[in-house]
Amino acid sequence: MIEEVLIWAAVAVVGTAVVWKGSGLLEVASERLSIYYGLPDIVQGSIIVAIGSSFPELATVVVSTLVHGTFELGVSAIVGSALFNILIIPALSGLLGNEQLTSNRDLVYKESQFYMIAIAVLLLTFSFAVIYHPVPSADGLLMGEMTRGLALLPLGLYAVYIFIQYQDSIEFVSEVDGSYVRPEAEWLTLGLALGLILVGVEGLVRAAVNFGRILDTPDFLWGITIVAAGTSIPDGFVSVRAAQNGRSLTSTANVLGSNIFDLLCCIPLGILIAGTATINFSLTAPLMAVLTLATLILFLMMRTHMVLTRQEALGLLGFYALFVIWAALESFQAIDVLAYIPHR
Template sequence: MLLAIAAVIVGVALLVWGADRFVDGAASVARNLRVPPLVIGLTIVSLGTSLPEMIVAAMAALDGNRNLGIGNVIGSNIANIALVLGITALIIPLAVKSMTLRREMPVLFMITFLAFALMSDGELNFMDGIILAISLILLLIWITSIGLKDRHDPLVEEFTESLPEAMTMGQSVMWFIVGLVLLIISSRMVVWGAVEIAQYFGVSDLIIGLTIVAIGTSLPELVASIAGALKDEADLAIGNVIGSNMFNLLAVLAMPALIHPGAFAQDALMRDFPIMLGFTIALFVVSFGLRKEGGVINRFEGGLLVSGFAGYLYLLYLQSV
C-alpha cells in the first residue's frame, strides 16, 4: 500500500516535470526549424497544459481501464475551477475582463455539451474519439486565428508567454527524448499506484481518477494560476483554467475512445458530469458579475468554490463506503 502511494506521488511529480521537458524540447525543435513562435505557443505549448492527463488516460486505456482516464478528465476540470480558481481567489481576488467571457466561455460550454452528447449513450466508441480529435484540431485553428488577430487575448497570452528559452537542436532533441521517456515511465507508475490504491480501499477506479489522479495532475494549473494572479495577471489565471478544461474534454477524453472504446461507469455521466457542468456555470456566474466590463471572483466566491469542491469530495466518500 505504501509503495502504491509513493508510486502515485513520485509518478505525478515526474509526470509534471517530464511534460514540461517534453514540451520545452518539442517547442525548441520547432523553433530551430523556424516555425513562428506564435504557432508554437498556440499548438505545442497549449496542448502541453493537458499532456499529463493525456498520457495517464492513454496508459490507463492501454491497460483496459477507461474509467480511470474518464475520471481524470472530469475530476481535473472540477478541480481546475473549484480548487485552482477557488484557492487563487482566496489569495487575491480575480478581476475578469468581459472579452474572456464573451469569446472563450461559450466555446467551453459548446465543448462541454459536445462531450456530454457523445457520452450520453453510456459508451465512448471509436467514432466518438474521431469527433473529439477533429474538434481538437478545429479548436487549435480557432485559437491560432485569435492569436493572429489579438495577441493580448488572455488565452493567447497564456500559451505564447510560456515559450521556452532557445536551445540548440541537440539540446532540444535530448530534452524531447528525456521528457517522452519520463512521461511513459511516470504515467505507468501513476496508473499502477492508482489501481492498487483503489483495490486496497475497495473503491472504483473512477473514484481514484476523480480524486487522487485528478488533483495531482491539476497541481501545475494551481501553481500557474497563483503565479499569474500575484503578477496582477488575473485574466491569465482564468485563461489557463478555461484552456486546460477545453483540452481535457477534447484531447484527454479522446484517449480512451480511440485506444480502448466501450462502455464506462454510469456514475461518470449521471453524477460527475452534471457536477462538472454546474461548476462551469458557477465559473461563468461569479466571473460575469453585474458590470458590462466584467466581474471579480472575490474571496467569498473563492471560498464558495473551495467549499463546493470539499462537498463534492465528501459526496464521493459517502457513495464509496
C-alpha cells in the first residue's frame, strides 16, 4: 500500500508541476492580451487573468465527471480551491509582498459582495436540484440532479458580472504601451497552455481517485485538499507576484474574480458538457457555509483600514489549517460531525 501511495503522490506532484507550467504560460498570455486590448487593472485581474488561472478548476470538473464519473470530487475541488484562494492566497500575498496588501472601496464592496451573491446563487441552484429533481438515497442523504436548465442560473449571473465590469471599463484609457505584444502568438501560447493544463489535471484527478481507493476514504477529502491545492497554486503565484510588484488591487481582484468564475462557471459548464450530475446537498451545503464564513472573515479584514495586516494574514492561514484538519478527521471517521459524508 505504501508503494502505491508513493507512486500516486509522485503523479500528483508531476500533475501539479504540469498545471503550474501550463497556467504560467496561460497567465502571461492573458496578461499580455489584456495590455494589448487596453483593459484596466481591476478588469484584468477579475476577468482575464482570473478566467485564465481558473481553467484548471474547470478542467477538474469536466475530467472528474466525464472520465472518472465522480462529480462529487469535482465539486469538492471547486469549493476547496475557493477556500484556498480566499484564505491562503491573500495571506501569502500579504506576508510575501513588498508592502501590506491594500484594497479600495470598489474592490471590497463590489467584488467581495458580488462574490457572496455568487455563493448564495450557487447554493440556491443546488437547492432547486434537490427540490425539483430529487434523487433517492439509501443513506437518507439529500441528493438532487443538476440539469442543464439549472446550470444556466449561475451562468446568467456571471453574464451580469461581465456586464458590470464592462460598464466600469468603458471610459478607461490605458497608459501602458501594448504595441510590443503580438496577439497571434499570445493566442497560440494560450491554446498550448490549455492543453498542458488538461494533462496535469488528469494526473491530479487520477491520483485523488486512487488515494481514496487505497486509503478507503471518500473522494471529498482528496478533492478538497490535494486537487484543490494543485489547481490553485497558479493563482497563488499570480497574486503573490502582483503584490510584490506593488499591484495589490490586481492581486486581490484575481482571487475574487477566480472564485466568482469557479462558482458561477466551472460547475455549471461541467454540467452543460456532461448533461446531468447528482449533487450531494447534505455535504455541499455545510461546505458552502464554511466558504461563506471564510469570505466574511476576509471581507471584514480587508475592510478594516483597507489593509490586510500581518496578524490578519496569519489568522487566515490558521483558519485554513483548522479546516483541513477537520476535513481529514471527518474523512477518516475520527469525528462524526458530518455523518453524511459517504465512505467507500
